[in-house]
Amino acid sequence: MPVILTVDDSPSMRKMVSFTLTGAGYQVVEAVDGIDAFEKAQSQSFDLVLTDQNMPRMDGLGLTRMLRDHPKFKTIPILMLTTESSDLMKQAGRAAGATGWLVKPFDPSRLIEVIKKVIK
Numbered sequence: 719m720p721v722i723l724t725v726d727d728s729p730s731m732r733k734m735v736s737f738t739l740t741g742a743g744y745q746v747v748e749a750v751d752g753i754d755a756f757e758k759a760q761s762q763s764f765d766l767v768l769t770d771q772n773m774p775r776m777d778g779l780g781l782t783r784m785l786r787d788h789p790k791f792k793t794i795p796i797l798m799l800t801t802e803s804s805d806l807m808k809q810a811g812r813a814a815g816a817t818g819w820l821v822k823p824f825d826p827s828r829l830i831e832v833i834k835k836v837i838k
Contacts (some may be wrong), residue, residue: 752776
């Protein structure tokens with residue numbers, strides 16, 4: 719069963735994402751921000767990281783850069799799930815190493831579809 723790290727500072731969003739992913743057969747580990755996520759990534763392997771952009775302590779772009787600098791996460795898909803939809807932010811996401819970009823509010827079936835395309 720693939721393991722997905724979900725990162726969002728909103729408890730209700732974490733719950734919604736987790737419900738969607740577990741319902742589709744994925745194991746989910748939740749993190750409250752980029753620092754929490756990076757700490758969890760040090761001790762566990764993930765098949766995909768799904769992160770929000772705007773969070774306290776460390777945002778999604780910062781997390782993506784830190785993960786991409788780590789050999790273990792060079793090829794792991796990282797998807798941004800955020801309210802940010804500007805082309806500038808998407809370019810910044812690609813530059814940081816994000817695999818894809820999804821805009822909130824999300825469609826659960828579309829989220830699963832995208833994950834199935836990028837997960838190894």
